Amino acid sequence: MDKKEFIARRVAKELKDGDVVNLGIGLPTMVANHVPEGINVYFQSENGFIGLGPAPEEGQEDPYIVNAGAQCVTILPGGVFFDSATSFGIIRGGHVDITVLGALQVDEKGNLANWMIPGKMVPGMGGAMDLVTGAKKVIVAMEHTVKGNHKILKECNLPLTAAGEVNLIITEMGVIEVTDKGLVLKEINPEYTVEEVQAATEAELIIDENLKHMEV
Amino acid sequence: MNKVVSIEEAISHIKDGMTIMIGGFLGCGSPHKIIDALVEKGVKDLTLICNDTGFPDIGAGKLVVNRQIKKLIASHIGTNRETGNQMNAGELDVTLVPQGTLAEQVRAGGAGLGGFLTPVGVGTVVEEGKQKIELDGKTYLLELPLRADVALIAGHTVDKFGNIVYYGATRNFNHLMATAADIVIVEADNIVEVGDIDPNHVVTPGIFVDYIVGGGK
Numbered sequence: 384m385d386k387k388e389f390i391a392r393r394v395a396k397e398l399k400d401g402d403v404v405n406l407g408i409g410l411p412t413m414v415a416n417h418v419p420e421g422i423n424v425y426f427q428s429e430n431g432f433i434g435l436g437p438a439p440e441e442g443q444e445d446p447y448i449v450n451a452g453a454q455c456v457t458i459l460p461g462g463v464f465f466d467s468a469t470s471f472g473i474i475r476g477g478h479v480d481i482t483v484l485g486a487l488q489v490d491e492k493g494n495l496a497n498w499m500i501p502g503k504m505v506p507g508m509g510g511a512m513d514l515v516t517g518a519k520k521v522i523v524a525m526e527h528t529v530k531g532n533h534k535i536l537k538e539c540n541l542p543l544t545a546a547g548e549v550n551l552i553i554t555e556m557g558v559i560e561v562t563d564k565g566l567v568l569k570e571i572n573p574e575y576t577v578e579e580v581q582a583a584t585e586a587e588l589i590i591d592e593n594l595k596h597m598e599v
Numbered sequence: 600m601n602k603v604v605s606i607e608e609a610i611s612h613i614k615d616g617m618t619i620m621i622g623g624f625l626g627c628g629s630p631h632k633i634i635d636a637l638v639e640k641g642v643k644d645l646t647l648i649c650n651d652t653g654f655p656d657i658g659a660g661k662l663v664v665n666r667q668i669k670k671l672i673a674s675h676i677g678t679n680r681e682t683g684n685q686m687n688a689g690e691l692d693v694t695l696v697p698q699g700t701l702a703e704q705v706r707a708g709g710a711g712l713g714g715f716l717t718p719v720g721v722g723t724v725v726e727e728g729k730q731k732i733e734l735d736g737k738t739y740l741l742e743l744p745l746r747a748d749v750a751l752i753a754g755h756t757v758d759k760f761g762n763i764v765y766y767g768a769t770r771n772f773n774h775l776m777a778t779a780a781d782i783v784i785v786e787a788d789n790i791v792e793v794g795d796i797d798p799n800h801v802v803t804p805g806i807f808v809d810y811i812v813g814g815g816k
Contacts, residue, residue: 428768429698430624430625430627430768430771431624431768431770431771432768445767446627447627447628447755447766447767447768447769448767448768449624449625449627449767449768451624451625452625453624453625453626453627453678458767464765464767464768464770465770466702466770466771466772466773466774466775466802467624467650467698467699467701467702467770467771467772467775468702468703468705468706468775470699470702470771471698471699471702471703472699474699475699475717475718475719494722504677505676505677505683505686505687505695506675506676506677506678506683507651507673507674507675507676507677507695508674508675508695508697508698508725509651509674509675509677509698510674510697510698510699511697512697512698512699512700512719512720512723512725513697513698513699513700513719516718516719516720516721517699517719542723542724543722543723543724544723545719545721545722545723546721546722546723547722
């Protein structure tokens with residue numbers, strides 16, 4: 384299975400019935416394809432609606448119904464449109480249960496950097512700072528390393544998106560929880576050893592007593 | 600009072616050096632015809648407040664590409680390479696703002712508020728130069744309101760008094776910006792008679808709107 388799909392499938396298992404969920408652009412968007420059977424969640428799109436549905440069939444696209452990445456989507460029965468102040472009131476006010484985002488860097492204090500590389504790439508934070516600060520649970524979904532370089536660090540050195548807000552990191556290697564004591568490896572992909580996961584992680588991992596195999 | 604005017608008459612109110620707001624999210628819900636007319640007219644040295652600079656050929660970003668913007672306040676510029684190029688070359692002054700903060704700044708500007716406290720941006724570069732306030736053990740940033748000389752927005756169905764109904768995800772910043780500028784110009788997909796819209800469905804009251812331009816979409 385493709386790494387990204389593997390990660391998206393594992394993230395989807397975190398969803399609970401009735402959750403309001405915001406998915407970032409890219410890998411996080413794939414989570415919507417793997418919502419477990421019997422679970423109903425409400426996808427929020429920060430450009431102004433709840434009830435985000437799948438991509439429309441070809442020829443059925445409506446240019447006025449797009450997600451926050453400007454891709455045509457659909458709205459499900461019961462869905463609702465609203466303005467940006469309401470949208471971010473929902474986000475900042477703690478009414479989003481789970482937000483799933485990618486990261487450039489994340490560290491052992493739960494700090495997240497995902498919006499700029501000074502001098503190189505400055506796309507802007509968009510809604511990421513509000514989402515990470517306001518959502519009840521913040522899940523970082525990403526490949527464990529980039530071109531062999533660490534992304535899970537002792538301390539982020541890129542400008543932060545938010546300080547101390549990340550709760551869970553899910554990669555192709557494992558599931559890591561951010562705790563007061565540091566990063567706890569809760570699940571491991573059986574294709575890797577604990578040593579391999581640690582080697583791919585700059586921050587020191589605390590290995591959970593009940594370390595489980597990652598299942599998707 | 601006749602608010603329905605030609606595009607030329609509507610944009611005659613926009614002068615060099617003004618601060619303008621433009622509604623839309625990556626071009627969805629932007630007043631495209633008005634933007635094109637502004638590009639053609641060539642007004643310059645504008646301060647632009649908008650969610651994003653769209654794409655080089657879609658949305659408010661066309662004004663950046665045409666070098667009509669001196670200062671930009673937005674949450675996202677990543678989809679329009681030209682914005683980043685001008686920023687890196689020191690030709691465009693860009694202030695990046697978290698999207699929820701930007702929306703609330705516009706709302707505050709239209710609602711007569713002196714500012715608001717938000718936890719978003721604490722511990723990041725966004726807090727630089729801002730007053731921090733502690734309340735009940737939580738740290739907040741004091742964010743100030745935003746207003747403009749002119750707001751350019753888009754509506755789906757607009758009656759001749761300016762009451763606006765939106766469609767789909769186009770509402771985004773349009774409704775907020777309608778409240779926060781001295782002159783508000785709406786580009787309507789459909790213009791209808793006063794009384795044709797059920798008052799229960801109106802999102803933006805017509806009292807906010809000064810001019811209506813037809814031919815949207």
